[in-house]
Amino acid sequence: MSIDVDLKEFSRGFKTKKNILAQSLALFSSKGFKATTVRDIANSVGVKQSALYNHFKNKDEILETLVEELMTSAIANIFISKDNVSDRLQGKSLLLSISTTFKLISFDIKNEALFKLLIQEIYNNERVREIYSEYFYQTNVKKLSSLLFEMMQNDIIKSNDPLILANEFFAPLFFYQMQISLFKQDKKSTSAMVSLFEKHVDFFWDNIKS
Amino acid sequence: MSIDVDLKEFSRGFKTKKNILAQSLALFSSKGFKATTVRDIANSVGVKQSALYNHFKNKDEILETLVEELMTSAIANIFISKDNVSDRLQGKSLLLSISTTFKLISFDIKNEALFKLLIQEIYNNERVREIYSEYFYQTNVKKLSSLLFEMMQNDIIKSNDPLILANEFFAPLFFYQMQISLFKQDKKSTSAMVSLFEKHVDFFWDNIKS
DNA sequence: ATATATAATGAACATTTGTTCATATAGAAT
DNA sequence: ATTCTATATGAACAAATGTTCATTATATAT
Numbered sequence: 001m002s003i004d005v006d007l008k009e010f011s012r013g014f015k016t017k018k019n020i021l022a023q024s025l026a027l028f029s030s031k032g033f034k035a036t037t038v039r040d041i042a043n044s045v046g047v048k049q050s051a052l053y054n055h056f057k058n059k060d061e062i063l064e065t066l067v068e069e070l071m072t073s074a075i076a077n078i079f080i081s082k083d084n085v086s087d088r089l090q091g092k093s094l095l096l097s098i099s100t101t102f103k104l105i106s107f108d109i110k111n112e113a114l115f116k117l118l119i120q121e122i123y124n125n126e127r128v129r130e131i132y133s134e135y136f137y138q139t140n141v142k143k144l145s146s147l148l149f150e151m152m153q154n155d156i157i158k159s160n161d162p163l164i165l166a167n168e169f170f171a172p173l174f175f176y177q178m179q180i181s182l183f184k185q186d187k188k189s190t191s192a193m194v195s196l197f198e199k200h201v202d203f204f205w206d207n208i209k210s
Numbered sequence: 211m212s213i214d215v216d217l218k219e220f221s222r223g224f225k226t227k228k229n230i231l232a233q234s235l236a237l238f239s240s241k242g243f244k245a246t247t248v249r250d251i252a253n254s255v256g257v258k259q260s261a262l263y264n265h266f267k268n269k270d271e272i273l274e275t276l277v278e279e280l281m282t283s284a285i286a287n288i289f290i291s292k293d294n295v296s297d298r299l300q301g302k303s304l305l306l307s308i309s310t311t312f313k314l315i316s317f318d319i320k321n322e323a324l325f326k327l328l329i330q331e332i333y334n335n336e337r338v339r340e341i342y343s344e345y346f347y348q349t350n351v352k353k354l355s356s357l358l359f360e361m362m363q364n365d366i367i368k369s370n371d372p373l374i375l376a377n378e379f380f381a382p383l384f385f386y387q388m389q390i391s392l393f394k395q396d397k398k399s400t401s402a403m404v405s406l407f408e409k410h411v412d413f414f415w416d417n418i419k420s
Numbered sequence: 421a422t423a424t425a426t427a428a429t430g431a432a433c434a435t436t437t438g439t440t441c442a443t444a445t446a447g448a449a450t
Numbered sequence: 451a452t453t454c455t456a457t458a459t460g461a462a463c464a465a466a467t468g469t470t471c472a473t474t475a476t477a478t479a480t
Contacts, residue, residue, distance in 0.1 A: 247467060248467075248468060259468085268468075269469090
């Protein structure tokens with residue numbers, strides 16, 4: 001067996017394809033999909049428009065590819081990211097870990113772009129809504145619900161509807177993430193937002209602990 | 211003095227102008243501004259495209275007019291709406307009143323359209339961001355903060371950072387409003403969402419009451 | 421009833437936009 | 451070095467889009 005597998009990842013074509021996606025994400029997230037032209041994309045990539053069609057069937061397929069990336073993005077896998085969450089940690093530490101992960105994601109450039117894409121296309125694109133609902137919302141709420149339910153069984157927290165609690169926990173995190181992206185859009189300072197993630201956990205934990 | 215003031219509100223032109231705005235709001239909020247064509251608008255209004263230009267300088271001016279409507283919309287004036295809020299009521303009743311107003315707004319058709327317009331244009335339109343930040347966010351958060359601060363003075367609730375509390379109170383309301391608009395988009399049932407507004411107040415009040 | 425101001429129409433326009441395709445070029449395999 | 455495949459280019463296209471304007475129709479005031 002020889003080792004010279006012709007890995008596509010190093011081919012010229014693969015590099016431009018990756019570049020097209022990166023530049024498109026940047027453009028779609030800042031101007032919106034409809035307002036971005038294929039000429040915009042080509043210019044950003046440093047290539048003529050016709051070259052794009054060697055890598056994607058059309059403009060829509062570029063969006064579709066990016067939209068599918070949402071599934072593998074950070075928020076969709078917030079419970080998988082890092083080793084800590086939901087394994088070793090318990091109680092408040094667990095919640096703090098989730099919140100901190102959320103905070104880091106909110107300040108991550110790539111993720112910020114995906115988030116803005118999500119928000120801007122969620123009403124126009126059914127697939128985006130599907131992914132948001134299934135992978136962003138439901139997965140995380142269900143997972144947290146069951147963790148909270150466990151804590152109730154172990155008398156670590158007060159008895160309550162776990163689904164309501166999970167919503168109450170995530171809503172501010174989502175809200176803060178949105179606020180951060182809006183502040184950045186206007187180049188406002190986001191330093192005051194940093195502490196909000198921990199303060200939320202403090203507030204939340206005080207309410208649910210037994 | 212005669213009474214036959216020529217009220218513009220009853221003129222033919224005023225009616226179509228109002229209609230153009232109504233149809234444009236419906237279209238912008240469902241397809242997005244950029245994806246809506248002047249032919250779309252004209253068709254919805256039941257008029258030829260050229261007629262639009264008797265009432266608005268161009269397509270942008272239609273959007274601008276709608277955007278300014280955001281300021282006089284319900285969320286921007288949540289504390290003014292109804293007689294109850296912040297006047298007679300105190301403590302939990304006050305919070306419940308705000309939350310209920312928010313719920314009613316979330317289910318109001320006109321407001322839902324404005325909300326969707328806001329969300330879709332907030333990253334592209336600086337004026338939208340300005341209005342959101344000033345009239346939606348800051349006004350309400352400051353007002354609630356000061357009300358909460360009063361409650362702290364009167365030992366009705368525990369001492370805490372009023373700004374944090376205001377954020378924690380509004381974030382889930384905003385989140386639920388967004389969820390409702392998304393559910394409606396997919397024609398999913400929103401009946402389960404109704405109770406969330408009250409449950410949020412229960413949860414929140416339990417945490418802050420002394 | 422006639423004149424006047426207001427609003428709607430039809431047709432056209434210059435741009436912009438997404439896409440195609442024949443041709444040229446570069447990189448990899450032989 | 452030559453062949454072959456993958457990628458990039460240039461030019462062109464049809465369709466869509468925002469806007470204009472001369473003309474016609476409609477309502478209101480005289």
